[in-house]
Amino acid sequence: MKKMYCFNRNKKIISILSLLLCICMLLTSCGKEQKQTVQQEEKPSDNLLIGLCFDSFLIERWQRDCDVFVSSVKEQDPEAEVNVQNANGDIETQKSQIRYLIEKGADVLVIVCIDSDGLGDVMNEAKNAGIPVIAYDRLINNSNVDLYISFNNERVGTLMGQALVNSGLENNNVLMLSGPTEDSNVAWVEKGFRKVMEDNSVTIKDCYHAPGWRSEQAAEYLGNHIEELDDVDAIMCGNDDIATTVFRTLSERRLAGKIKTVGQDADLEACQRVVEGTQVMTVYKPVEKLAQNAAEFAIILGNNKKQEISEPLENVKDTIYDGTFDVPYFYIDPVAVNKDNIDDTIIASGFHTHDEVYLYENE
Numbered sequence: 077m078k079k080m081y082c083f084n085r086n087k088k089i090i091s092i093l094s095l096l097l098c099i100c101m102l103l104t105s106c107g108k109e110q111k112q113t114v115q116q117e118e119k120p121s122d123n124l125l126i127g128l129c130f131d132s133f134l135i136e137r138w139q140r141d142c143d144v145f146v147s148s149v150k151e152q153d154p155e156a157e158v159n160v161q162n163a164n165g166d167i168e169t170q171k172s173q174i175r176y177l178i179e180k181g182a183d184v185l186v187i188v189c190i191d192s193d194g195l196g197d198v199m200n201e202a203k204n205a206g207i208p209v210i211a212y213d214r215l216i217n218n219s220n221v222d223l224y225i226s227f228n229n230e231r232v233g234t235l236m237g238q239a240l241v242n243s244g245l246e247n248n249n250v251l252m253l254s255g256p257t258e259d260s261n262v263a264w265v266e267k268g269f270r271k272v273m274e275d276n277s278v279t280i281k282d283c284y285h286a287p288g289w290r291s292e293q294a295a296e297y298l299g300n301h302i303e304e305l306d307d308v309d310a311i312m313c314g315n316d317d318i319a320t321t322v323f324r325t326l327s328e329r330r331l332a333g334k335i336k337t338v339g340q341d342a343d344l345e346a347c348q349r350v351v352e353g354t355q356v357m358t359v360y361k362p363v364e365k366l367a368q369n370a371a372e373f374a375i376i377l378g379n380n381k382k383q384e385i386s387e388p389l390e391n392v393k394d395t396i397y398d399g400t401f402d403v404p405y406f407y408i409d410p411v412a413v414n415k416d417n418i419d420d421t422i423i424a425s426g427f428h429t430h431d432e433v434y435l436y437e438n439e
């Protein structure tokens with residue numbers, strides 16, 4: 077009996093040991109496979125390498141820009157590699173990421189710059205290495221980039237201004253809570269907005285620039301100036317993220333809806349406020365279109381570099397002045413979104429679904 081028990085015990089130990097051995101073998105073979113993949117990646121290949129550099133992913137839209145860009149590249153060239161970098165809002169990090177991509181032998185760089193004036197040196201380094209550069213959404217100044225692809229940013233400001241004027245401004249006073257001056261788009265949006273205000277004799281009481289697009293800074297500014305809001309009819313918010321914190325600050329003081337707001341990006345929360353009537357409008361910028369076009373241009377420019385040819389990009393007829401050079405400029409028109417057309421724009425395009433936007437109806 078005892079022997080039998082012992083025999084069974086040995087059998088159990090043997091099966092446990094063999095199971096462990098199998099697990100070990102399996103694990104080592106995965107490790108080997110991983111090692112092989114790493115080796116394969118390190119091997120110089122003929123595949124197109126696109127460097128895609130982001131400021132950060134804090135604002136809702138950028139993840140969509142990134143996803144659409146990468147999938148568009150993969151659709152057109154499944155072998156191509158897109159190396160995505162995120163600088164988390166730090167210009168020095170962005171510079172070193174660009175340098176890393178130059179060293180890695182990128183065929184083309186697509187950059188959402190943090191500071192339009194802050195990349196001069198690295199842009200020269202890219203030029204010297206013969207790597208074409210696409211400035212994505214934000215212009216890189218004085219750098220003679222190969223392409224600037226964006227929306228018509230002046231038009232963004234014009235649409236914001238027109239929406240406020242059309243909504244009726246009692247005292248003809250507005251406040252601007254904009255993005256940082258380091259972002260070249262900010263000046264363009266302001267230009268469009270200020271022109272409409274001027275044409276309609278609306279006074280801009282103050283203009284604050286939130287550093288690094290940090291909306292909490294805009295909210296803090298607002299909190300510190302709340303007493304001065306008495307005769308302010310509306311706040312132009314540099315984007316919907318700022319509009320969201322402004323809305324919260326105003327709500328705490330029971331001023332939401334009383335003081336009108338506009339923003340840009342068609343962030344989900346902003347769209348919800350538009351249908352609820354607590355935000356007059358948002359500017360919809362179809363980022364899918366932007367990212368798809370940018371992907372196409374990146375493939376063309378990257379392949380041009382490989383074949384050592386320099387052909388002008390077809391479909392790019394406009395130019396924009398970067399402070400020193402006139403650079404090729406491809407732009408997409410933005411769309412003003414309000415309560416009346418949100419179904420035909422945001423929902424019809426699939427940017428957000430009906431259920432997401434009309435959240436309050438489902439509650």
Ligand code: BGC
Pocket residue numbers: 135137213214255259261289315316340341
């Ligand atoms: C873009 C906006 C965005 C902002 C903050 C601007 O350059 O044009 O769409 O909201 O940056 O990321």
